[in-house]
Amino acid sequence: MIDYLDQLTVDWTDFEAAGELTRDLAQRLAEDKDSLRKLVYRVEHDPELLAKCERHQLLDYLVVYDAVDRGLRIRLHLSTDDHFDRPHDHRFSFSTRILAGGYTHTWYTLPTDLYPGDDPEARRYLSRHQSDPRAHVRAHMAELTPHLTRWEGPGNTYTLHHSAIHTTFTTPDTVSLFVRGPAEKDRSVIMDIDTGDVWWRFGRQDEPENRVREKVMGLEAYREIRDRLEGLDVI
Numbered sequence: 692m693i694d695y696l697d698q699l700t701v702d703w704t705d706f707e708a709a710g711e712l713t714r715d716l717a718q719r720l721a722e723d724k725d726s727l728r729k730l731v732y733r734v735e736h737d738p739e740l741l742a743k744c745e746r747h748q749l750l751d752y753l754v755v756y757d758a759v760d761r762g763l764r765i766r767l768h769l770s771t772d773d774h775f776d777r778p779h780d781h782r783f784s785f786s787t788r789i790l791a792g793g794y795t796h797t798w799y800t801l802p803t804d805l806y807p808g809d810d811p812e813a814r815r816y817l818s819r820h821q822s823d824p825r826a827h828v829r830a831h832m833a834e835l836t837p838h839l840t841r842w843e844g845p846g847n848t849y850t851l852h853h854s855a856i857h858t859t860f861t862t863p864d865t866v867s868l869f870v871r872g873p874a875e876k877d878r879s880v881i882m883d884i885d886t887g888d889v890w891w892r893f894g895r896q897d898e899p900e901n902r903v904r905e906k907v908m909g910l911e912a913y914r915e916i917r918d919r920l921e922g923l924d925v926i
Contacts, residue, residue: 701762710850792865822888
């Protein structure tokens, strides 16, 4: 399986074909626990991969394979004990497969364009503690409309375009295998249904140094998460 990954290129300009290919990849890798375990364990000995692993309020993730230049980066997501209804999009399109646990998954429609052009001021509003106060941004919350809700459990696999807005309300110890493509826009949005707050996420190269330091996982946390994945029989 790892030899296959080393030869694989995913062209996300053909979204349908990329989705079919990466959903199949996620299924094959999930079923090949030996290969998945090898990928997870070699993170400890690869400083570049370890440096890409991150901790967030709602999930922790390991980057277990990185070839964005060939159209794929593979991550393992593990939910935390915090569960919030936070509609968001992504800078990239991706496919994912649920390996353990599950979540309530809701897709939203938004009639106006979140990304009408460059917005340098958005870089000032990068967390729920420093949300975007601008009226035209917060107005998007009033326009957000859920149009589909379903349960995603073990074995469910789907592909999401980078323009889609969704939310995942997880159960404890939810694990998913996440196959993403290259970034297709400079930022993504997060919206808090309960508070009405809106903030933005940028790629690491565009984030302030203090934020990068806050979310980097480190070796001890990586080992803890690896042990949890073993305990959940994911690897």
